[in-house]
Amino acid sequence: MKDDALAPVIAVMLILAAIVTFLSIYNAIYIPSMKESSEVEHLQNVESAFQHFSSDIDYAASSHQNHLTFSEPVQLGGGDFMFNLLRSSGTLSVVQDRNTSRMCENTIYNTIILNSTGSIIGALNDTLINFSYEPISNFWQDQGYTWQYGYLNVTKYGTLSTPLQYTNMSAVENATESGSLATFAESLAGVTYTMDQTEYPVYSPNSTNPSSYALSGNCSGLNLWAVNITADPDHSFISSNGYGTLKLTSNITSTSFSYLVTDILFQSDQEPFGDMTIGNLYNESFANVMCGNIKPNKTAYNPPLNQFGYQIDQSVSPVNVTLNIVEIQVEAY
Known part of the structure; x- marks a missing residue:
């Protein structure tokens, strides 16, 4: 066979070898790199959506507004790009918060309203939720996100968890005592009051006028x-x-008990806000109520159990008590 006949064959073989090498490098390096980059961008979008929705919950809890509605789109899948459209997927879920270390695992505090006979005429068991994103067939890392108690956690492989905006759990506890998480806890319960504006006569000694x-x-x-x-x-x-x-949607239900209330009791747990318990917050809020006909109930006072109570003397000056519940419902769809 002549050399000039072999040359085209060798050239074609070299071209095929170059194409195979290029495709191998493309599939082994370029595609995984691009899919990882796209997946990182996807997870950043998830993180941003969770941060926005966390702010939505903060606002809904603190503003006490009726008929609020907020929604945030969350990108569940990613990792695709122009030359490879295969995407990962993910799950989005909302569940009621439960903690078996609490006295009542489903609630963070409860309020009981009594009348003069000791009968319960009103009650509330307050609850929280957590919502989370979990990846499926991720092209980078199995990184997810969870919101609980006012802050975000980054999760890895379904078992590891670390706070997103805090260096460690000690920083979370500090924020619960005096930072942004304390502000969130304070928004969950409070008391406002109205003073009696009736002017009563004041008599001088030995005077009928x-x-x-x-x-x-x-x-x-x-x-x-x-x-x-x-x-x-x-x-x-x-x-x-x-x-x-x-x-999320928020709705306010208000129940007026007229002048029937004589006792208000509330109790909370150390979880999830440590010393910044809802019971303590309620107690501090009541302490600012400067009214002569509302006094602490010493019998119900039990700080170690975060249990407090207040008595209302309806005979001195009638007090109309109203329980306002801001119901915030969160959904994922």
Whole structure:
């Protein structure tokens, strides 16, 4: 065979070898690199959506507004690019918070309202939720996100978890005592009051005519505020490689007990806010109620159990008590 006949064959073989080498490098290095880069961008989008929705919950809890609605789209799948459209997927879920170390694992505090006979005429068991994203067939790392108690955690491989915005759990505890998480805890319960504006006569000694008029220093109205965050039982989970949505709606229900209330009791647990318990927050809020006809109930006072109570003397000056519950329902779909 002549050399000039072999040359085209060798050239074709070299071209094929170059193409095979290029395709091998393309599949072994370029495609995984591009898919990892796309997956990182996807997880950044998830993180941003969770941060926005966390702010939505903070606002809904603190503003005490009726008929609020917020929604955030969450990218569940990623890792695709122009030359490889295969995507990962993920799950988005919302569940009621449970902690077996609490006295009642489903609630963070409870409020009981009593009348003069000791009968319960009103009650509330306050709850929280957590929501999470978990990846499926991720092209980078199995990194997910979970929101609980006002802050975000980054999760890895379904078992490891670390706070996103704090260096460690000690920093989380510090924020619970005096930082942003304390602000979130404070938004979950509170008390406002109205002073009796009736002017009563003040008499001088040995005088039948009033020398002046003054306010009694008693309350005429007491508003209890409580935030209850629940998961929508019908829309709490989605699995997809497209987009999911986190949505919250808030509604306020107000119950007036007229002038029947004589005792208010509340108790909370050390979990999840440590010393910044809802019971302590309620107690501090009541301590700012400067009314002569509302006094601490020493029998119910038990700080080690985060249990407190207040008595209302309806005979001195009637107090209209209203329980306002901000119901925040969170759903994933």
